[in-house]
Every structure is written in C-alpha cells, then in structure tokens.
Amino acid sequence: MQVLFIILAILALLLWWVRSRGPRQPAPQRAQPLPAAAVAMEPEPPPPPDSDVKFRMRGERGMGGPIYGDVLCSDGVYLPYVWESDFHTSFDGRWIRTGSYGDSTPRLLDRKNRCSWLMSVAEASLVDDLHWRLPRWNGESQGGNGVAAEGRHVLSDGIFEAWLAKHVSGKAQALVGVCDLWIPADCVPVQAQAIPPAIAQQDNAVVQVAVQRHWPISLRVLDDPLEPLLHPQWQLQINGEPQQWTIDSQSPFVWRPDGQAFASYGYPVTDSAHKPKMRLGVWSLALGRQQWSYWMPEDRKPWTVNLHLPQEAAGYPALSWEGEELLQCVEMDTPQLERLHDGRSIACVVGDAVQGRVQHRPDGRPLVKPLPVRLFRWRRDLHNPLHWEAQSLPVAGQSLSWSLVHEAKDEPGATPAYAVQWGEHQLPGLWELEHLVVDGQWALLCPWGPSPLQGAKPVPWVWDGKQLNAIEMHWPVLRMRPHLQRGRAQLLVLVGCGPDNSNHASSGLWRWPLQVADEVNLAKPGWTPAYEWREVGVNAQGVWKLLPRWREVRQIQHPCADGDYVWRLPASHDAAWWWGGLTNHMNNEWAPEAARCEGVLVTQSGAVLCGVGPSVCPHYAGDGWLVLEWLARGQHNEPHHWKLHWLRPHKHEVWTLELRAFTPMVQGWDAQQGVQWMDEGLPVAEAATQESAAPVPEIQYNVIAPMRWESAQLDVLKQSAAGLWIRKQDAVYADAIVLRDDWPWVRAPAAVRTA
Numbered sequence: 001m002q003v004l005f006i007i008l009a010i011l012a013l014l015l016w017w018v019r020s021r022g023p024r025q026p027a028p029q030r031a032q033p034l035p036a037a038a039v040a041m042e043p044e045p046p047p048p049p050d051s052d053v054k055f056r057m058r059g060e061r062g063m064g065g066p067i068y069g070d071v072l073c074s075d076g077v078y079l080p081y082v083w084e085s086d087f088h089t090s091f092d093g094r095w096i097r098t099g100s101y102g103d104s105t106p107r108l109l110d111r112k113n114r115c116s117w118l119m120s121v122a123e124a125s126l127v128d129d130l131h132w133r134l135p136r137w138n139g140e141s142q143g144g145n146g147v148a149a150e151g152r153h154v155l156s157d158g159i160f161e162a163w164l165a166k167h168v169s170g171k172a173q174a175l176v177g178v179c180d181l182w183i184p185a186d187c188v189p190v191q192a193q194a195i196p197p198a199i200a201q202q203d204n205a206v207v208q209v210a211v212q213r214h215w216p217i218s219l220r221v222l223d224d225p226l227e228p229l230l231h232p233q234w235q236l237q238i239n240g241e242p243q244q245w246t247i248d249s250q251s252p253f254v255w256r257p258d259g260q261a262f263a264s265y266g267y268p269v270t271d272s273a274h275k276p277k278m279r280l281g282v283w284s285l286a287l288g289r290q291q292w293s294y295w296m297p298e299d300r301k302p303w304t305v306n307l308h309l310p311q312e313a314a315g316y317p318a319l320s321w322e323g324e325e326l327l328q329c330v331e332m333d334t335p336q337l338e339r340l341h342d343g344r345s346i347a348c349v350v351g352d353a354v355q356g357r358v359q360h361r362p363d364g365r366p367l368v369k370p371l372p373v374r375l376f377r378w379r380r381d382l383h384n385p386l387h388w389e390a391q392s393l394p395v396a397g398q399s400l401s402w403s404l405v406h407e408a409k410d411e412p413g414a415t416p417a418y419a420v421q422w423g424e425h426q427l428p429g430l431w432e433l434e435h436l437v438v439d440g441q442w443a444l445l446c447p448w449g450p451s452p453l454q455g456a457k458p459v460p461w462v463w464d465g466k467q468l469n470a471i472e473m474h475w476p477v478l479r480m481r482p483h484l485q486r487g488r489a490q491l492l493v494l495v496g497c498g499p500d501n502s503n504h505a506s507s508g509l510w511r512w513p514l515q516v517a518d519e520v521n522l523a524k525p526g527w528t529p530a531y532e533w534r535e536v537g538v539n540a541q542g543v544w545k546l547l548p549r550w551r552e553v554r555q556i557q558h559p560c561a562d563g564d565y566v567w568r569l570p571a572s573h574d575a576a577w578w579w580g581g582l583t584n585h586m587n588n589e590w591a592p593e594a595a596r597c598e599g600v601l602v603t604q605s606g607a608v609l610c611g612v613g614p615s616v617c618p619h620y621a622g623d624g625w626l627v628l629e630w631l632a633r634g635q636h637n638e639p640h641h642w643k644l645h646w647l648r649p650h651k652h653e654v655w656t657l658e659l660r661a662f663t664p665m666v667q668g669w670d671a672q673q674g675v676q677w678m679d680e681g682l683p684v685a686e687a688a689t690q691e692s693a694a695p696v697p698e699i700q701y702n703v704i705a706p707m708r709w710e711s712a713q714l715d716v717l718k719q720s721a722a723g724l725w726i727r728k729q730d731a732v733y734a735d736a737i738v739l740r741d742d743w744p745w746v747r748a749p750a751a752v753r754t755a
Helices: 004-022 121-129 157-167 704-710 728-738
Strands: 055-056 068-073 078-083 087-089 095-098 108-110 115-118 176-178 180-181 208-212 233-238 243-248 252-253 261-268 278-286 288-292 306-307 319-322 323-330 334-337 346-349 357-360 367-371 375-381 390-396 398-406 416-420 433-436 440-445 461-463 468-470 477-482 488-499 528-540 545-548 565-569 574-583 596-603 606-612 614-617 623-630 638-649 653-662 664-670 674-679 700-704 715-716
Touching: 055 078, 078 180, 108 398, 108 664, 121 157, 180 306, 208 243, 252 319, 261 319, 334 477, 390 440, 398 433, 433 488, 440 477, 461 488, 565 614, 574 614, 596 623, 606 623, 606 638, 606 728, 614 664, 623 664, 653 704
Parallel strands: none
Antiparallel strands: 055 068, 068 078, 087 095, 095 108, 108 115, 176 180, 208 233, 233 243, 243 261, 252 261, 261 278, 278 288, 306 323, 319 323, 323 375, 334 346, 357 367, 375 390, 390 398, 398 416, 416 433, 433 440, 440 461, 461 468, 477 488, 488 528, 528 545, 565 574, 574 596, 596 606, 614 623, 623 638, 638 653, 653 715, 664 674, 674 700
C-alpha cells in the first residue's frame, strides 16, 4: 500500500508540472503611462498608479481629535486640506474621494483626466456605492477573476461618464496647473493672481527698479506647497535684470535722498525647500548689495529683539536714511511670566500686545490695556556693516547711543557690553542694550557685568539728562518693561531658586522652598531661578524708589480682585493684608471674570490664613475677618465649591463653612441677620454664549445666620517661631511670610511674643 501511495503522489506532481508548463491565459495589463498629448495640460506622463498617493498629516495624532492634512500625489495632483478619516482612493489610485466631515464639501477627483467634481452628500453616497467599480487607470473593464455577479464589473470610462451626468449635478472642473502642481480650481487662493506691488521710483534714481513674480523650481518639495501662492514672492529687477533678492511687499521700500541707494526687507533667492529668514537688504551704487540677517549681536540673556514693520511708530519709520547711514527701527520684546509655571518661566512676547493693569476699580477688579512697545533704532553704516550702534527714543531732549565694545561671553545670561553716550556726554562704565525710556524724561539702564543667572546682583540705574543714580533694591534685576501709569516701571527681579520637583504649576510662589539665588545654588543640576514683578516709581523729589506691592482699599473686594492690598480699620486697631494669589485660569491672559486663589491673608494682630482669595469682610464688632476661599469648579454647570472662613485673631481660631455658588459676593455682616451675600450667577463670559431667548440668571441673595457658625469646622491657630499665629497645615510657610520685604506695618520683635 505504501508503494501505491508513493506512485500516486508522483503521478500527481507530474500532472501539475505538465499543466504549469502549458500555454497561459494573458494576464490583465497594468496601467501604462499615457502620452502627453492624451491629457490636456499634461506636463509629464502619469506615473505608475501604485502607492503614489501620500497623505501628509498636519494635526496632532496624540491629542485624540480628528487628523487633517494634505494629499500630494507623485504626478503633482494636490489637495490642500483633507481629513484623514474622510479620505479614500480607488483600487489603483486614479480616483480620490473626500467626504463632508465638518464644513467640507464632498469631492471626486480623477487624476488621469485632471478634473474634479463637487458633490452633495447624497451624490457622494451614490459614488461611494460604486467604489470598487470605478474605472481603472489602464481602461480595463473586466470584473476581476470572471466570477463576479452581473452588474458588479468595473465600469468603463464612457459608461461612468454617462452615470456621472445622470447622478451628479455638478460639472467636471479641470484642475489648474501651477508650476508642477495640479490643484482643484476652488482650492487655488486668490493671491495666485496677485498684482505686483508698486515700487516707488525716485526722480533722481541712478537705476530703474521693478519686480516680477518669483516661483520656486518645484512646489512639490515644499512643506506647504501653497505658501508661495498665499504669500507671493516678488523678485527684484534692476534695469531689467533679475537679482538674487525677493522683496517683502508688506514692508517699506526706501530710497536714499541722493537716489544712489535703496533699502528693503526681503529674502535671498535660493533653491532650498525651506524659506530663509527675513533680512534687511541694501543696494548702493558704490558698494552693491549688502545684507543683515541678525537684529542684534549674540546675546544669551532671556530676551529678544525683532523687526517693527509698521510704516510709522512713535514717530519712527520702519526704515529711514540719515545722510549715508540707514536707520532701522526694531522693538524689544515684552517679558511675561508664564501662568502655568508661576514665577519660573519667562515668555518673550514680540508682536502680540501684552495686557497690563492700568488701575483698579473700587472692588479691586483690574482695568487693563496693552502695554507700550519699546523701540530703538540701529544705525547701519554701509562702509562698516559689522559695527553695531543703537539709538534710543529721546530722553530729556536727546537720544542715547549704544556702541558695541565687545561681544557676550559663552555663559548663561551673558550680554554684550556697550558704551553709552547722551549727546556729547559719555556715561561712565559699560552697559547692556536693554533699556526703558519713561515718559521721555528718564531712561532706566542695565549695567553690564556678571548676570543674575550667575549669582550677581545688578540693580538698574536712572539717567535724567543730568545725573546717573542707582535704584536701591535688595533683589537683582534681570528684565524690565513699561508701566501704564506715568513715572513708573516694572522690573523682573530674581527672588530665589530651587529644585524643579519642589514646585507645582498651580501653586503660589510662597509655597516653594526657595533658597538664595547665588552662584552655588544656581549651578546645581535641576535648580532653576524664580522671578517676581516689582514696581519702581519716582517720588516728588525726583528720586526713583522701589514701591510696595500692595495698595490701600476701603471696601470689600470682589472674589476676582487682583493685586495685593491693605485694609486698615483704626477703630478696631487691626488691619488685613492680602497678597500673592493666582488667576484661576489656565493661560496668561487677563480674565476679569475668573476668581483669584492661592493668596495669603495676614492681620496686623499676627493671624495668618493661607490659600485664600481676596474677598475679605471685617466683623461688625471687630472680632476678626470673613475670608472666601475658592476650592473647585462645579460639574455640568453646577455652582462652584467655596469655603467661608471666620478668622478670629484675638481668640486664635478659624471657623469654616462650605458654600456652593458661582461668584459669591459678601455684602455685609451685622449682629441681627448675620452675613449677607449674593451670588452673581453665571460668569459674564458664559452667560453671553447662551441663546438670546434664554434669560440671564438672576442674582441670588442669601443670609448666613449667626447660629450656622455653631456647626462650622474649628481650626486652632498655633504660634510659629516667627511669632505668627497660623494653622498647623500652613506652619511650613511661616518663614516665607516673614521674609516679605514690604510689610505694611512694623512687626513686633520676637522677644515680646507671647506663648
């Protein structure tokens, strides 16, 4: 039997071999490239239809949202904005279909014939049913292996064209050829037909200047192929000859008065796929073309200088000539402390307006306006292009001039050194470039030397046109920025440093165990500096002084009140000092409707309450203070969670009740009714988004009767080593509170503390 099985197996193998060597059926031909004459506007033969459709992601896949991007095919067909989940191709890549996700309009695109159809959702659904029957690139119309049911075979071009004419109302639109791309006509931006900008031709100009549209060699290699269409590049022509320079049409084109030189911002012409950085270009008859691509010398201080392109700003044009020197107007950044890393991370904002507080309303809520932009000008000497010389806004009638002496060292925070001159007067010493002109009368200057980031303690100096005086302060100054009130400025001071793992993004700076910011601590691995904003101002005698952080108030502050304050009550011989606090918001923007939290309340009698808000109300008989504390947001439009503390300094205790409200406002406190408060309802920003027919929530008035305090939670205050009466959970912050340098009253010495 085994021999029989072996013989049968050998016969089966021989039969299979004979059949495999016999004549074969002709295999279906793969799509062949069409000749150039077969397709209108065909710059090149179509590529093989396999794996030549590439979706390029633009969104962030890790965020969990829908992914969008663009589609670039190897034959140059391009769709600029496509959702990944709404994008489909046919079997051989000839057809591209997009759906109606979001505000998109369904589209069917034929790469072979360079045309597309815009469809309704219903029409797109019909096309989707024919997905596997769409005509092939090679024109074959056979149904696969021949066993497909009738009506399931691949459609020919003619049959499908008839089907489209019957079921799709829109007509086919030819793709528009732009350089080496083929784009649907409705996706071509209007800037593609932009008119060349008018270049002012001076009467005494020694050359004729014009521009022409410049296109890259290939749009397919660009990260954003539509960028040259959206932002046209205009190549400079001198006496009809193209130059290796494209001008920026949004910036000025300035001739020198003698007509022998001109200046403009622009870009060098390159074959690179990446657009170069904008540069300042100057052409002169004597020296030819020159470029400047940096707006200040190498500087390792956390700040930046950028172009200021408006035609006129503070009396300064963006570009102007003074004799044979070119004056280039630039702006300094506006420093800002990042909200999510309170006191640790500095943001250098350029171009966008940074809001600053003008003043406070009586209830403490801030009024904000954009901070002024700091400007100065570089003097570009065409005969000495490597020389750096800056000129400030006028100070006491004349401008200050900075001349580079030597460049910055290669260490953190190092800056170049400049010699400064005011008119014919040379200021002693060397200085940094950063400065601040206040009201045209004073200039705040930063002395050059070791950086605060290296443990140094520089303080700013003030020049008023007559003398140079230092501002006395304990903290080293790193940055400065304008103030919206006259005779004032804001200084960014370095208050300490500590390990990164010792702070929390949503906690106040007073909670962090900061150490002295000296050279040793700053050099420790994982340690970063901490900063605060301090204000300086000029007094009646013309002397600049460091100002306290707090202001005086005389009424109950709003839960959204901003800034430190002191409320003195002479009748009860007590006062409340509230300081610190963060905006209950997740970004740097001012949010007048967002409650403040993470503040500290200190009474003149020595009691302390940490982590509370700014809304404080005195007892009607002088027995302490009411304090609101924000806890958490309510879910599903429910009221938020709050705590109401009754701080009783003379009895060394705190009584606490819980509240549910959106924005509780304490109105008063008396012996008969108790505490009167109202709820302002939904915040204004949320109420404004409701439908117009929906009524705005009414203000709710509430009363906390005196007997409610019988069920309140009691915390006993303990005296710290520094003499403050503080809760057990807050005792770790007692030293940081004592170290505040702007106490509004004289603290009692430790020797007279009572046990």
